[in-house]
Amino acid sequence: MPTLFLAGTLPTVSDSKRVPLVDLPRQHRDLLPELQPVIADLLSSGRFIGGPEVSAFEEAFSTYCEASHTISVNSGTAALQLILWALEVGPGDEVILPAFTFVATAEAVCAIGAQPVLADIDPATLTLDPAATRAAVTPKTRAIIPVHLYGQPAEMEPLLDLARAHQIHLIEDACQAHGARWNGKRVGALGTAGAFSFYPAKNLGAPGDGGAITTNNSDLAQKVRALSNHGRGEGGWYEHSLIGGTYRLNTIPAVFLSANLPHLDPRNERRRRAANIYRTHLKTIEGVEPLFCRENCEPVYHQFVIRCQRREDLRNHLDAAGIDSAIHYPAPLHQMGALKFLGYKEGDFPISERASQEVLSLPMHPYLEDSQIERVVESIHRFFSVPSR
Numbered sequence: 001m002p003t004l005f006l007a008g009t010l011p012t013v014s015d016s017k018r019v020p021l022v023d024l025p026r027q028h029r030d031l032l033p034e035l036q037p038v039i040a041d042l043l044s045s046g047r048f049i050g051g052p053e054v055s056a057f058e059e060a061f062s063t064y065c066e067a068s069h070t071i072s073v074n075s076g077t078a079a080l081q082l083i084l085w086a087l088e089v090g091p092g093d094e095v096i097l098p099a100f101t102f103v104a105t106a107e108a109v110c111a112i113g114a115q116p117v118l119a120d121i122d123p124a125t126l127t128l129d130p131a132a133t134r135a136a137v138t139p140k141t142r143a144i145i146p147v148h149l150y151g152q153p154a155e156m157e158p159l160l161d162l163a164r165a166h167q168i169h170l171i172e173d174a175c176q177a178h179g180a181r182w183n184g185k186r187v188g189a190l191g192t193a194g195a196f197s198f199y200p201a202k203n204l205g206a207p208g209d210g211g212a213i214t215t216n217n218s219d220l221a222q223k224v225r226a227l228s229n230h231g232r233g234e235g236g237w238y239e240h241s242l243i244g245g246t247y248r249l250n251t252i253p254a255v256f257l258s259a260n261l262p263h264l265d266p267r268n269e270r271r272r273r274a275a276n277i278y279r280t281h282l283k284t285i286e287g288v289e290p291l292f293c294r295e296n297c298e299p300v301y302h303q304f305v306i307r308c309q310r311r312e313d314l315r316n317h318l319d320a321a322g323i324d325s326a327i328h329y330p331a332p333l334h335q336m337g338a339l340k341f342l343g344y345k346e347g348d349f350p351i352s353e354r355a356s357q358e359v360l361s362l363p364m365h366p367y368l369e370d371s372q373i374e375r376v377v378e379s380i381h382r383f384f385s386v387p388s389r
C-alpha cells in the first residue's frame with residue numbers, strides 16, 4: 001500500500017517527469033523525415049493556397065469518414081458556420097444544441113444570426129438528450145447540432161428520427177470525434193453534414209487551425225465549397241457567384257494532415273486501450289466515475305473524463321503529484337458571459353450544470369505509457385485513501 005499523504009503536501013515534480021494531458025512533440029517525431037522535404041519543397045515553390053495537396057487530403061478524408069464529400073476549411077467553427085450558412089439558416093431560425101459543449105457550437109449559430117436553443121444532456125454520457133431535444137423543437141427549428149463530446153457519438157437514432165419527422169437538418173459537431181463509429185458507421189455524414197476541427201490537440205490535428213465539412217449531399221458540398229472560397233464556382237478565380245469569404249484550409253496543413261491520417265486509426269486504438277486500463281483500475285475507487293460508453297458506439301477518447309464531487313481538491317492533488325488534468329468545461333453555455341443574452345437562468349439545465357462542476361479530464365493521448373496511467377490511478381487512489389476534511 002503506498003504511503004498516505006495529504007493533498008498538496010507533495011514536493012513539486014520536475015517538468016520532465018510530469019504526466020502531460022497530451023504529447024504532440026512525441027506524436028509528430030516519427031513523421032518529421034517524411035514531412036520535412038515536402039514542406040521544404042512547398043516553401044521553396046511558394047505554393048501555399050489550394051493545389052493537389054488539398055484535394056488529395058479531402059479525398060482521403062472522405063474515404064476515411066465514409067462520406068461522399070469533404071470540404072476542408074480553416075477551423076471547426078468555420079465548418080459549423082459554413083454548413084448553417086449554406087443551408088440558409090439565419091435570422092428568425094432556431095437551432096437546438098446541447099447546453100454542455102465547447103462554446104464554438106453556439107458561436108457558429110450566433111454568427112449566422114440564428115437563435116441557439118439549448119437542451120440538456122444525458123447524465124451518463126453527457127451528450128445531447130433526445131427527449132430534451134424533442135421538447136425544444138418549435139415551428140422555427142431549422143437544425144439540431146448534437147456534439148460527439150469527448151469522442152463519444154451522441155445518441156443518434158432518436159435524433160435522426162426527430163430530424164426526419166420535423167424535416168429539419170441534423171448537423172454533427174464531430175470536432176472531437178475523428179474516426180468514432182456509431183452503429184458501425186463513421187461519424188460525420190450520418191445526417192445532413194458534419195463538422196470537424198483540426199486544432200493541433202485534436203485526434204487528427206494540423207500545425208495550426210483547420211477544419212472540414214463532410215456530407216453526402218452534392219449540392220450542399222458545392223455551395224459550402226463556394227462560400228469557403230469567396231463564392232468562387234467553376235467559372236474561374238474572378239468569377240464570384242455568391243458572397244462568401246476566406247475559410248480555406250491551406251496547403252502546408254493539408255500535407256501535414258494527409259501524413260497523419262493513416263495513423264489516426266492506430267492512434268485511436270491506443271487511446272481506447274489506455275481508456276480500458278483507466279476503467280479497469282478506477283472501477284475499484286469510490287468517489288470517481290468514468291463516463292458511461294454506449295455499446296453501439298466506438299468512441300475515440302479525445303478526452304478521458306471522470307466525474308468527481310471533490311474535483312478541485314483532486315485536481316490540486318494530481319498537480320502536486322506531477323499529473324496534468326483539465327476541466328472540459330467549467331460552465332455550461334447558459335452560464336457563460338457571452339451567452340447570458342439567451343435569457344436562460346440557473347437551474348434551467350441541471351444535468352449540464354452538475355456536469356460542469358464534476359468533470360475532470362485525465363491525461364489521454366496515443367503515447368501514454370502504462371506506467372504513466374498507473375501513476376495517475378495510484379495518485380487518485382491515494383487521494384481517496386485520505387478521509388476528506
Ligand SMILES: Cc1ncc(COP(=O)(O)O)c(C=O)c1O
Pocket residue numbers: 074075076077078101102104105147173175176196197198199209210211
Ligand atoms: C465540440 C467542439 N465544437 C467546435 C469546436 C471548434 O473548433 P475550432 O477550434 O477548430 O474552431 C471545437 C474545438 O475545440 C469543439 O471541441
